Amino acid sequence: MTSTTPGLVCGHHHLYSSLARGMPAPPLQPTNFLEILQQVWWRLDIALDLDMIYWSAKLGAVEALMSGTTGIIDHHESPNAIEGSLDVIAQACSEVGVRVVCSYGVTDRQGVDAGQRGLEENRRFIASGGRGMVGVHAAFTCSDELLESASGLANDLGVGVHIHVAEGVDDISAGARLEKLAQDNWLLVHCVHLDRELRGTIAHNPRSNMNNGVGYAYPSRRANKIILGTDGIGADMLEEMRLAYVAYRSDEVTLSPDLAWSWLENGYDFIPECRDDQVTWNYDHSDSPWHVAFTPGIRAINVRSSEGDELLQDGLPTRVDLNEVRSKASEAAIRLFAKL
Ligand SMILES: [Zn+2]
Secondary structure, three states: OOEEEEOEEEEEEOHHHHHHOOOOOOOOOOOOHHHHHHHHHHHHHOOOOHHHHHHHHHHHHHHHHHOOEEEEEEOEOOOOOOOOHHHHHHHHHHHHOOEEEEOEOEOOOOOHHHHHHHHHHHHHHHHOOOOEOEEEEEHHHOOHHHHHHHHHHHHHHOOOEEEEEOOOHHHOOHHHHHOOOOOOOOEEEEOOOOOOOOOOEEEEOHHHHHHHOOOOOOHHHOOOOEEEOOOOOOOOHHHHHHHHHHHHHOOOOOOOHHHHHHHHHHHHHOOHHHHHOEEEEOOOOOOOHHHHOOOOOOOEEEEEOOOOOEEEEOOEEOOOOHHHHHHHHHHHHHHHHHHO
8 A cells, every 4th residue: 555745855954964874983972062063073074075975965865765855955064175065965966856955054163264165155056056045054153244144145146044043052142143134034943942033944853953962942832934854864754753743742742743744844835846746655644644643664665756757666766876876975984984
């Protein structure tokens, strides 16, 4: 028995993190969120080159497709390979057949010059026709000048800003600093410790928040529209929906699976074409929030794009060789780990 749904959207991803699984342990055991950034992610992103970014994005895109996810809103950082990085990610996704909205997360933490080069990568990619938003890492690693420049650039390009907001307590001042800048087309990621209302859509990432020990974000209490993201831990959106559901049930037992399902559907605001992609699942109630919430392990069998292309058949990608992508990604990961 099978059933179908539209393609799903991952509302916040880091395709560059696909190679991170199994990476060597950091020199120091991180004991809080800031140390996780310092010891894990900021050591990883600085070691990335364009070849690693390509295979990481391609593996992430294939795994998304195999999970019935046909659209990804990506947030990228690679301080030693900034120029052209968004083209590489867009190319890898296009080869697999997955739609992607790219952004380069600007920051001052590697110096003012790197911040400006990050802005320019966003500008260059979007102005040349790339599908993107202006990325910002987070307010606490940016000067006010860089935040204002990113906001102004997004306005000039007619796109929103994609930014981590108050993910941990280290970014507690984000609300005050972004209040005058945020627009309705901004994508505010996490907002666990956000102390006020900001304009924009909130991307809720329940698995990542638990993994980093940053606390629960209470998305159902926010006035903002909510979408679901994985924050780089794959792109299995039915899994993330189930997790979002039990996370809010642990706080408020009257909430139903329909709420988490509506957060999945809000992703179409950002990538509307995914609504016309068709995913066939190995389960006969994949379109029912009440069934999906209590059925782990539902798998995508076939994916047909809105243009009529068969992208996934019998659970395998049609445009790329899964084994080749996995082996090339493994080789890139070995090179990456050697540089850490
Ligand atoms: Zn993130």
